[in-house]
Amino acid sequence: MIFYFTGTGNSLYAAKHFDKELYSIPKEMKKESRKYTADRIGIVCPLYEFNLPSLAKDFILTSGFLSYQDHQKCRNALR
Ligand SMILES: Cc1cc2nc3c(=O)[nH]c(=O)nc-3n(C[C@H](O)[C@H](O)[C@H](O)COP(=O)(O)O)c2cc1C
Numbered sequence: 001m002i003f004y005f006t007g008t009g010n011s012l013y014a015a016k017h018f019d020k021e022l023y024s025i026p027k028e029m030k031k032e033s034r035k036y037t038a039d040r041i042g043i044v045c046p047l048y049e050f051n052l053p054s055l056a057k058d059f060i061l062t063s064g065f066l067s068y069q070d071h072q073k074c075r076n077a078l079r
Contacts, residue, residue: 002018005045019040052078
């Protein structure tokens, strides 16, 4: 399960190499409740100003990822 955010298509191109199950972060952000369960969850996005795009960062901070053991570490790193 890969979530991607792309402006010009590079991140989508890269995401396709990791998994067939792809989800657009802008589309997912329109959902009120975002809870995902998968053995492996990945996020692919470009770097903007040496940081994650704010939408990708918000997505990580406001979604629930089950069975993804490092999620809390990832959240803490973004704070
Ligand atoms: C506003 C903006 C800021 C960027 N900042 C960085 C950056 O800090 N470091 C970097 O390596 N690339 C930076 N880039 C380049 C993008 O990360 C790169 O073009 C990426 O492949 C775009 O991915 P996308 O096609 O999925 O949108 C920036 C691009 C834009 C538009």
